[in-house]
Amino acid sequence: MPTKADDPWPAIRKAALERAGYKCQECGVPQYSTVMQHTRMLLCHPPACSHPCREARANAAFYHEPEERAVVAVLSVVRLNGLEFDTRPANLRCLCQLCHNRHTAKQRAELLRLKSQKTKEAHDLKNQSRFGFALP
Numbered sequence: 001m002p003t004k005a006d007d008p009w010p011a012i013r014k015a016a017l018e019r020a021g022y023k024c025q026e027c028g029v030p031q032y033s034t035v036m037q038h039t040r041m042l043l044c045h046p047p048a049c050s051h052p053c054r055e056a057r058a059n060a061a062f063y064h065e066p067e068e069r070a071v072v073a074v075l076s077v078v079r080l081n082g083l084e085f086d087t088r089p090a091n092l093r094c095l096c097q098l099c100h101n102r103h104t105a106k107q108r109a110e111l112l113r114l115k116s117q118k119t120k121e122a123h124d125l126k127n128q129s130r131f132g133f134a135l136p
Contacts, residue, residue: 026099
């Protein structure tokens with residue numbers, strides 16, 4: 001059985017991040033930078049600073065996106081084809097949380113649809129008797 005020390009993923013992940021320059025390959029946000037959650041506007045200073053960017057953040061949050069807030073962008077390395085064993089550099093992409101969620105949205109929707117369908121089928125089977133008609 002492989003041990004944690006034998007796991008090649010940390011080295012593969014580090015190499016992918018280095019190739020991407022530690023930036024999201026979709027929106028260009030740098031790793032561990034502070035950004036506005038939805039617009040991905042890069043903040044050059046922390047939220048408590050007195051720099052002019054603070055006023056710009058406040059205006060963006062107040063006038064455009066009331067639910068907007070500052071978050072730290074953390075990059076993840078995703079496999080484009082979804083196959084866990086396929087770690088070729090051409091198959092790997094570095095994405096921030098928002099871009100990662102956009103990338104996997106169709107897969108998540110399909111999984112939810114299949115889960116709902118299986119639940120409905122199981123419920124239908126439970127309500128049928130061995131004679132082929134529904135029980136009261």
